[in-house]
Amino acid sequence: MRGASAALVVCLMLLGSRGARAESPYTSADFVGQPKFDAHVHANTAAGVFLKVAARDGFELLSINVDYPDFPPLDRQAQIAHQLRGVDPRRFHFATTFSMAGFGGKDWSADTIRHIDAEIARGALAVKVWKNIGMVEKSAQGRLIMLDDPGFDGVMQHLEQRGVPLIAHQAEPKNCWLPLDEMTTDNDRSYFREHPEYYMYLHPEQPRYEDLMAARDRFVARHPTLIFVGAHLASLEWSVDELARFLDAFPNATADLAARMSQVQYQSKSNYAKVRRFFIRYQDRILYGSDLTEEPPASVARAQNPPTVAGQFAAEADAFWRSDWIYLATGGRQHIDAINADVQGLALPRSVIDKIYRSNARRIFRLTEKPSES
Ligand SMILES: [Zn+2]
Numbered sequence: 001m002r003g004a005s006a007a008l009v010v011c012l013m014l015l016g017s018r019g020a021r022a023e024s025p026y027t028s029a030d031f032v033g034q035p036k037f038d039a040h041v042h043a044n045t046a047a048g049v050f051l052k053v054a055a056r057d058g059f060e061l062l063s064i065n066v067d068y069p070d071f072p073p074l075d076r077q078a079q080i081a082h083q084l085r086g087v088d089p090r091r092f093h094f095a096t097t098f099s100m101a102g103f104g105g106k107d108w109s110a111d112t113i114r115h116i117d118a119e120i121a122r123g124a125l126a127v128k129v130w131k132n133i134g135m136v137e138k139s140a141q142g143r144l145i146m147l148d149d150p151g152f153d154g155v156m157q158h159l160e161q162r163g164v165p166l167i168a169h170q171a172e173p174k175n176c177w178l179p180l181d182e183m184t185t186d187n188d189r190s191y192f193r194e195h196p197e198y199y200m201y202l203h204p205e206q207p208r209y210e211d212l213m214a215a216r217d218r219f220v221a222r223h224p225t226l227i228f229v230g231a232h233l234a235s236l237e238w239s240v241d242e243l244a245r246f247l248d249a250f251p252n253a254t255a256d257l258a259a260r261m262s263q264v265q266y267q268s269k270s271n272y273a274k275v276r277r278f279f280i281r282y283q284d285r286i287l288y289g290s291d292l293t294e295e296p297p298a299s300v301a302r303a304q305n306p307p308t309v310a311g312q313f314a315a316e317a318d319a320f321w322r323s324d325w326i327y328l329a330t331g332g333r334q335h336i337d338a339i340n341a342d343v344q345g346l347a348l349p350r351s352v353i354d355k356i357y358r359s360n361a362r363r364i365f366r367l368t369e370k371p372s373e374s
Pocket residue numbers: 040041042064258291
């Protein structure tokens with residue numbers, strides 16, 4: 001009897017300590033040891049430094065090919081992805097994309113589907129569409145092609161049928177439509193100062209931010225079974241309330257955090273509890289992503305695709321990842337240059353961190369094999 005009750009006490013103590021541990025957030029010392037997934041990076045070289053830093057810091061990578069004129073040509077991006085996947089298929093994943101050349105012609109849909117299927121056969125986990133749709137590409141009549149254009153229906157239905165996620169970068173941060181002195185973050189300020197062609201405040205003839213968001217929403221509504229990942233917090237980075245409305249309206253949609261953490265930090269500076277509540281409420285819908293780019297194209301493009309100093313990739317990637325971990329996973333304070341402020345970490349519960357940092361991505365991108373071991 002005494003033995004049984006002693007065992008019960010020990011058992012309760014164990015349960016108690018396990019419960020307490022589950023409640024306490026991770027620390028910065030836990031960063032390396034926790035398996036993590038960066039769902040938005042760009043490997044623009046097969047040099048392999050990215051894979052080495054990822055292995056050291058405990059990350060799997062999803063490298064996204066994108067039709068961005070400052071990046072290598074699409075064929076070269078695909079080649080690099082195939083090569084790195086060959087080196088470490090458990091750690092390195094990639095998303096393919098497609099060219100808009102010939103869009104609207106009679107063969108575009110069939111050719112694009114054939115290209116996507118060939119890349120999936122080589123391991124692609126998703127397809128990316130970029131902001132060129134809605135902001136750059138024009139029809140033969142000279143009108144901007146929006147994402148909800150019926151010309152995309154064949155390709156999108158194919159993705160729906162195959163269960164292949166679409167990662168969509170539509171529009172830009174809302175800052176892009178504001179004068180420089182009203183922008184919330186320094187990285188946007190320098191990017192748009194250096195990229196007047198993408199700085200919509202200077203192009204009032206272009207679609208408004210709200211028009212692009214509306215076209216995106218019509219598109220998502222038009223494809224209710226498409227697995228939709230809104231890159232860069234679905235361009236609703238400026239308001240967790242707006243992002244919550246988007247996620248509520250579209251149950252198949254998720255969003256990645258790539259290159260928008262400072263916007264979240266800007267909001268948590270003024271309303272910490274609201275931002276923290278948002279992550280807990282939408283813990284199944286948010287993917288960690290950085291937008292780290294190995295071999296960013298040129299200094300002017302680096303404000304959105306870190307690192308900022310050529311040749312410093314390994315050190316900058318490590319510092320970037322650690323800073324995000326301190327913010328999301330711990331209660332630590334740190335200075336954030338992009339908003340020139342000290343920011344307190346959200347100290348999200350471990351179970352929430354595990355989802356945002358790994359299991360959401362593995363679910364959405366349908367990775368069922370064993371995780372990579374570091
Ligand atoms: Zn990106």
